[in-house]
Amino acid sequence: MRSFAVIPSIVLSLAAVPGVHAQTEVKIGTASPLSGTGAHQGKDIEYGARMAIDELNAKGVAIGGRKLKWILQAEDDGADPKTGTAVAQKLVDARVAGVVGHLNSGTTVPASKIYASAGIPQISPAATTPLYTQQGYKTAFRVVANDNLIGRTLAAYSINTLKAKKIAVIDDRTAFGQGLADQFAKEVRRLGGATVVSRQFTNDKATDFNAILTQIRGHKPDVIFYGGMDAVAGPMLKQMKTLGLQARLVAGDGVCSEKLPLLAGDALGDDKVFCVVAGGVTGAQEAGFTAFTERYRERFKLPVETYAPYAYDAVMVFAAAMQKAQSSDPAKFLPVLAGIRHEGVTGTIAFDPKGDLRDAAMTLYTYRKGKKAKLQVVREK
Structure with a gap:
């Protein structure tokens, strides 16, 4: 397999047009089964991430004085390990800044090797196998219990x-x-x-x-x-x-x-x-979770299946790390991501040294x- 250097995911558009402020595009990838018997769970991940992308664009988040345009690239891994690795390579080639996925443990683990080789951080909103974070990859994180x-x-x-x-x-x-x-x-x-x-x-x-x-x-x-x-x-x-x-x-x-x-x-x-x-909120955090599920239903005319809130939080954690690092270059925001503490709709998100969620509910x-x-x-x- 070819080795890929870390490529900053910043693409400047409109920069050459006089009088127009340059805009920075940040691409986030999702990978999950969008076809087959698990498609409803996979689409749940895509939709949760898409809600976050839309909200970030609506807020007009800026890094280094440049307004960001957030883009979601959703890929179908078919819940198949071989397809999962092909999808992972496709996202690497597309120069995504981070990946939310995969859903299944059987696709998450082999795909994680490809993201690690490229230096691209991956946050799984669903995969629970301990092996995922036991491989020693600094790019592997999850926002659910194992x-x-x-x-x-x-x-x-x-x-x-x-x-x-x-x-x-x-x-x-x-x-x-x-x-x-x-x-x-x-x-x-x-x-x-x-x-x-x-x-x-x-x-x-x-x-x-x-x-x-x-x-x-x-x-x-x-x-x-x-x-x-x-x-x-x-x-x-x-x-x-x-x-x-x-x-x-x-x-x-x-x-x-x-x-x-x-x-x-x-x-x-x-x-x-x-x-x-593999997650949960209590007390004051319940209101935020409930509000998310209502926004989701209004947007997609569907109930949350399982994983949408975790995919949403994964995107928001990427955004928080980029803002703190003032860069969407994975090499620069990855160290910040490892030490992040973010209040999400699924609760407080912080990672242990392996990339597992601390104090998982x-x-x-x-x-x-x-x-x-x-x-x-x-x-x-």
Whole structure:
């Protein structure tokens, strides 16, 4: 693979026109699945970032005396690792100043190597695999909790609150799904009080789960944990109902979407699914989060799925670092980004030395009457 030097992302336009103030263009890239079964989650990231871009343009943010024109370049990675690396190279070649993405852990990790080689900072609003920030890249950041925290939270909730004694675990064999399921199972064993009675797997495009669910039914589990996305969890819930499985489904943020009721239909039920989103706000911060979701709905005529607020904050964190550094050159604002403290709609954003979010919060949800219902915000002590 070719090596790319860091290229300042400043493009001067109108500079040669007499009497017209030069304007600086700053391009931000997004990468997420904009097609396929995960498109609704991927578009959520694009739309969240686009809201931030539009607001920055409306505010007329300036750096070094030059008014900025913010541009979003949204790319479709198809939730595929190979496509993800091609998209990453495309964004590097486009001289973006920073990247918001990717959604899936399986695309985020290989793409991060390309951004790191080019010196372009990447903030993921969704990827939770610990591996992403364990690679040692100074360009890798995330604004959500990682699988270690999520797995511990869900295992503790399953045992302590749902009072589960027998737990079955299924994953979709993706980097995200398997990684989260492995961490969950590890935490169940560590905590004690419950037993993993079955460990099964499917894939992220599957539609028939009768074989694995029939095997699980024989163990009469109290909880089934699923590591994967809502596009699979919805049909799985329908087949659980058909087979008479009364177990509650516990899952991570890939399942915790506004679209799950549509995907699961009448199999969703009340207090049947418990899931966590890798972020959360309480107290005074709730008003800002609520205001964002209302602006989003008004703009796109859609509810926030899961990741839009985190994509929005990722763009705003880039902008804050550039303003503080007085430069949109990644080489100059990257050190500032690493030490940033920003009050976003998802809470206070600051990064640890690896690029993980400090004091990360998680929000537990269930579904009632076909709507996502917030239960509590958890922060690990």
